Amino acid sequence: MKRLLLLAAVATATACGGGSDKKDPNCNPADPAACADGLVCEVVQGVGTRCASPVVITGVVYDLSLGLEAGPIEGARVVPLDVNGAPVGSAATTDATGAYSVQVPAERDANLAPVSGHVTLRADADGFATFPSGIRSAVPVDLSAATEVNAATTQWVVASSLTDVGLDPTSGAGTGRLHGNAAQATAGALVVAERTDGTVRTGVADASGDYVIFNVPAGDWTVQGYTQGVNYQPAPVAGLTDLEDRQVDLVVKNRAAATVTGSIQPTGQNQPAALDTTVVLVVRATYDVELDRGESPPGLVARLTNATGTRFSVPGVPDGEYTVLAAFGTDGYIRDVSGIGGTAPVEVLVENGVMTSAPGAFKITGAVSFADPGISPSTGTVGETLVTDASTPTFAWQAYPSATGGFDLVVFDSLGTPVWAPARLAAATLSVPYAGAALEAGRTYQVRVTAYDNAGMAVSRSEDLLGVFTYVPPAAP
Known part of the structure; x- marks a missing residue:
């Protein structure tokens, strides 16, 4: 019911004159007065720009420990971001029902319907952990799934389980x-x-x-x-x-940014058929050693493919200390975790607009692959996150060529805290049922698998963004 009321409110909240503005068929996106009231200037495929009804993302921010209906959070801040972490609109603040609405730009087709655009959402609130953080990653929201809502006004509305954001409560976080x-x-x-x-x-x-x-x-x-x-x-x-x-307002200083350069070295086993990965710079102060991830400023990313080779270059890097991460995503690679030369987390320092410590070359290797689906039984997905109704789901992965010393398995909660880590499993063991503390309903977890050789050296592990699942127990009869 809450979602129906929210959509009804969206449909009647904005005064606009329909799907396009015939008076200005070639609008200027930089001119806020280019379109009639309620319309926005958008890029249209193969045409240029046109005035069109806006695209809005709507949803509810809620307390994960209480659930969507029982736990709305008032005063949460929601910011829409592109896939590189840059904002694509202004922040929205949730109302007493936890509801928010943010307007985002979207490329259009000839009928002015949104096409092929994706955004992610960041949400913060007093007394709650930021989303995304810990093991929780923001799944991109597909803007082409927008529905045209017609009443006295028109908007394209994106609303789904991906636009409802559950936050984990924290204690002693600061006020x-x-x-x-x-x-x-x-x-x-x-x-x-x-x-x-x-x-x-x-x-x-x-x-x-x-x-x-x-x-x-x-x-x-x-x-x-x-x-x-x-x-x-x-x-x-x-x-x-x-x-x-x-x-605390931030002031720009008159200093040029630097270009950070280096290279990666694909090595080891189980590598994908082709190189297709990214290198990102994360602010060192935000880097979590346990999870091997951190927060990256907008734009500090380079993509590497077979065509571009293994050298990377990230321009426009401001002064600061960074950890360089490669293969952070679902590309079949991970940072080499063997502990031999060129496998430690790579750090770089930029001072006075100059890269003063070079990251050099570092190694990536083929990841441990989960079986399909990897977590069973599964009852569907929310984005890339599997849903299970089993309180003791079974985790399954594929054999790894050099995993002669067996596998370690760790299950993390959504804040990145390990909740179960059984003793090392034999090399022939490729699945195990969960046997840790009781899973909490509605909470998200991640299982991570690490492979070892006969000498007890780690040779690979599962990818950073895989093995994520949400426990939703079956409804009571």
């Missing part, structure tokens, strides 16, 4: 906030607050440059913005107190 504007953040910015003891909190600047960082503990902080091509002055924050909401 302060930092907010402000990141000048020149038209392409977005990752904003990182770091306390002197190493505690880190993050936020993102939306298309207007505004950012908010939630759950900030009391103390002294330094706030730093990161975005491609822009260097910000670090902003000190002295004596933040509990429940305080401090304004």
Whole structure:
């Protein structure tokens, strides 16, 4: 019922004159007055630009521990991002029912219907872990799935299970906030607050440059913005107190950004037939060693294929300390975890607009592959996340050529905390039922499998974004 009411509200909230504006068939996207009220200037395939009804993403932000209907979160901040982490619209704040609506640009077909566009969602709220974080990754929302809603007005609405965002409650996370504007953040910015003891909190600047960082503990902080091509002055924050909401605007400094270069070396077994992977820079302060991931500023990514080769170049890198990650995704590769030369997490330092420590070459190798579906029984998917109704699901993976020493298996909860790690499994064992602490209904988990050789050296593991599942027990009869 909540979704029906939300869609009805969306259908009647915006005053617009239909699907196009005949007075201006070739609008200027940079001109906010190019289209009639309620219409937006969008790119149309093979035509140019036209005025069209806007595309909005609607959904509900809720407490995962209570469920969608029982746990709406008021005051959560939702920002739509493109696949490279750059905002594609302004942030929205949820109402008392947890509902939000954000407008996003979308390429159109000849009938002005949205086509082939994807965005992800970031959500933050007081007392809750940021989404995405830990093992929880944001699955891209397909804008071509938008439905045209007609009433007194017209909008293209995207609403699905992927646009409802469940947040994990946290305890003792801090009650302060930092907010402000990141000048020149038209392409977005990752904003990182770091306390002197190493505690880190993050936020993102939306298309207007505004950012908010939630759950900030009391103390002294330094706030730093990161975005491609822009260097910000670090902003000190002295004596933040509990429940305080401090304004901290970021100022650009007159310094060019650097180009970070290096190379990867595909090696080992079980490699995909062709090289097709990415290299990303994550801010070192956000890097989680256990999960081997961190938060990346918008645009700091390079794609490598057989055609481009194994050398990478990331331009526009602002001053800072970064961890370089390759093969972060579902491309059949992982960072080589064997512990031999060229396999440690790679770090790079950019100072005064210059790359002062080069990452050099580092190795990637073929990943351990899950069986199909890998987690059983499965009752469907939410995006790339499997759903199971079994309290003790079975995890299954494929044999790995050099896994003569067996396999380690770890199950993480959605905050990245290990909840089950059985003793090492024999090389012939390719499946095992879950036998850890009781899974919590509605919660998301990840299983990770690592292969070992006879010498006890890790040779590979499963991919960072696979093995994710949500436990949804069957409804009571």
